[in-house]
Amino acid sequence: MVSYLQVENLTKSFGDLVLFEDLSFGVAEGQRIGLIAKNGTGKTTLLNILAGKEGYDEGKITYRRDLRVGYLEQHPYYPENLTVLEACFYHGNPTTQVIKEYEKCMETPGNPGLEELLGRMEHEKAWDYERRAKQILSQLKIRDFDQPISQLSGGQLKRVVLANVLIVEPDLLILDEPTNHLDLEMTEWLEEYLKRGSLSLLMVTHDRYFLDRVCSEIIEIDNRQLYSYKGNYSYYLEKRQERIDATNAEIARANNLYRTELEWMRRMPQARGHKARYREEAFYDLEKVAKQHRYDQQVKLDVKASYIGSKIFEADHLYKSFGDLKILDDFSYIFARYEKMGIVGNNGTGKSTFIKILMGEEKPDSGKLEIGETVRFGYYSQEGLKFNEQMKVIDVITDIAEVIELGNGKRLTASQFLQHFLFTPETQHSYVYKLSGGERRRLYLCTVLMRNPNFLVLDEPTNDLDIVTLQVLEEYLQNFKGCVIVVSHDRYFMDKVVDHLLVFKGQGDIRDFPGNYSDYRDWKLMREEVEKEKVKPKEEKTQRVRPSGGKRKMTFKEKQEFEALEKDIALLEAEKKTIEEALCSGTLSVDELTEKSKRLPLLEEELDEKTFRWLELSEIEG
Incomplete structure (x- = not known):
């Protein structure tokens, strides 16, 4: 290579x-x-x-x-x-640079260096740069170039x-x-x-x-x-875990031997022979291994959320628009206790606006939103990253609370909680201005969780967080004894955390899907296949032509078959319509969706066969 x-x-x-x-x-x-x-x-x-x-x-x-x-x-x-x-x-970039040089050359009398520039323009594929720019922007759904x-x-x-x-x-x-x-x-x-x-x-x-x-x-x-x-x-x-297990085993063996050798080092007199000096050198090599960083298994963070009553929030006929753009169109929903909801949809369909309405930061145009008295929100927003740069990391957290309650009757100090979210003791006593973008996001997340909420609303929490932090957050949310709403484009994260989705399709069209993102993606692909199949029979029917030649009379049996086919086709079309309406309703369970999606292609096939036979018989004189 x-x-x-x-x-x-x-x-x-x-x-x-x-x-x-x-x-x-x-x-x-x-x-x-x-x-x-x-x-x-x-x-x-x-x-x-x-x-x-x-x-x-x-x-x-x-x-x-x-x-x-x-x-x-x-x-x-x-x-x-x-x-x-x-x-x-x-x-x-080299292409735009050579375009600028070429334009300057063409404006200069005598066009100095034109021949060399023409060669570079060719090499950089610069002649159709604007066309390629418009093409790739269009593929990315950016069509207003001005x-x-x-x-x-x-x-x-x-x-x-x-x-x-x-x-x-x-x-x-x-x-x-x-x-x-x-x-x-x-x-x-x-x-x-x-x-x-x-x-x-x-x-x-x-x-x-x-x-x-x-x-x-x-x-x-x-x-x-x-x-x-x-x-x-x-x-x-898989391989990383094998490496970690091997490293931990090596450190454990070294620690066992280190204790023995340390005792020997303390007992031995200062004047040592050649063999003793060799053993002493080996001791220092062993000490390096024994004092290596050990990969500890993550402690399960079973945080006790504050009590939450049976009434969480109820949305009653909410409407919200910005000009011609509809965000909510007669939206009603009753949120259940311990529900974990994911919100997905293309950019601009209103996901963040919906969250802001829920949090009281935006007002609906009409309708009511009632929040239960026991609800304590923890809100992680896209705009919430604001800190005093001169504060130490540990002080940011202790200003909120010194300890956090765990579900097993134990407590974690602010420092222990930060450590769980991968802030080392050294980093905790460092200043905020020294943190990277991802570390700031992680600290912001800790400030939200440290308040011990019972309803977490997380708007794009995965942006700028590393994979290790995401794994910690996923485990935290899986064990969280409260309600969760997550807006995220991270499919893996959604699959791990949520039990159903609100799908924002645009212009106020919001569907409730019972399953995680992978379930929804599979269902969407199945629907697309069904739509393709629906088009095929129509194309086939338009291509069929009346056979040439003379006509014959229909036999008694063919008449009976013809009448039976008319009844069968009517029943099959009615069943097909019922299934299609159910698939579009957004009210089916995953099992029901799977069952009906499997039935629909079989139904289409049977309908095609009977329709084709009916067309054949209809060509014969009755």
Whole structure:
């Protein structure tokens, strides 16, 4: 395989904080690598270094000559006065750079350097750059090319940024959290796009389904060391656990031997012989192993939520619109005790507005919303990340509460609670301004949970959180003795946490689906297949023509068959209509959905056969 990128002995630190040291890895042609590490261990810094946007202390980075590289940043900057199309020319890449040079050359008398520029324009495929830009923007459902950047939502801006990277048709893509702020439809589009090309890929993402389906190799930075796994995310999980078990067993053996050797070291006189000195040197090597970081099993965090009564919230005929855009259209719902609801839908369908109405931050146009007296909300919002930068992490939490009650009669101190959410004692006594973006999100999450709510409302909690934190949060929510509403585009997270979905389809059309996201996706695919099948018989019927030649009379048996077919077809069509209405109602259980979805194709087939036979008989004179 041709090497595209080679990283050798890379080291980066900020003051006394060493992010990583002596990292070595490579990306070859066709490789699709996912990078996994905890927040604060330098994932984004590493990608910025590789993209040439940040310096490093030691090491060597080598790219193949003339390699076309695309880098998707997490938080790129665009001037607000730019239009969508202008934004595609704003960020410097070799293609836009040569276009600018060519335009300047054409405006200069004598056109100096034109021949060389024409060759570069050809090499960079720059002649049809604007056409490609419009094409990829359209595929990402951005069709108003003159719309100012300042008017775009977070999800739309993310798609413009993504288009900027894909337009240049790079050989190597470096992606930092590509699915953040993308809705499920766009995430699945990107998944398919990356899978079908011959792209090489190095990517950081918290979306585990995306990682599993797109990447064929995982590299993990853990305790400043790099581990490589030749397989997808599922394979990585299995092999990582094997590594952890082996490391823990080695540390346990070393600790047992260390106690014996420590006793010997204390007993031995200072003047030691050659054999004793050899044993002393071996003792210090053993000590290094015994004092290694041990991978402790996560303690089950069984938090006792405050008492919640039988009345949670009731929405009664709610309406909400912004101009022509309907968010809620006669929406009524009674929320049950201990319910865990997921909310999904494309960007702009009103998911966050619905949450804000529930939290009292937005008013409905009409209708009532009644909240139970015992409900204590814990609200994690997309805009709630506000801290005093000069406070220490531990002080942010102790300002809320010193302890949190557990369901088993025990308590956790603020420091123990922070440790469970992966804040080491050192980080707890560090200042907020030193935290990475992901660590700030994690701290914000702790401030919400530390208030001991009985109803959690989480609006996009998975953005900027690392996979390890997501696993901790999933376990927390699975054991949570209260109510939960989650708005998220993270399919894996939704599958783990929720027991049913509210699906926002746009213009106030909201469906209740009994199951998790994977159940819903399977049902959607089945429905699409059913719709395709429904079209086929009609096409077949229009193609059938009356047979040529003379007519004959229908026999007695054929008359009986003809009459029976008319009755059968009427019954089958009535059953088909009933099933289709039930499938669209959104009230069926998963088992009922599966059963009816299996019955419908069989019903269609039988109806086709009988209709075809009826058409044949109708050609005969009665």
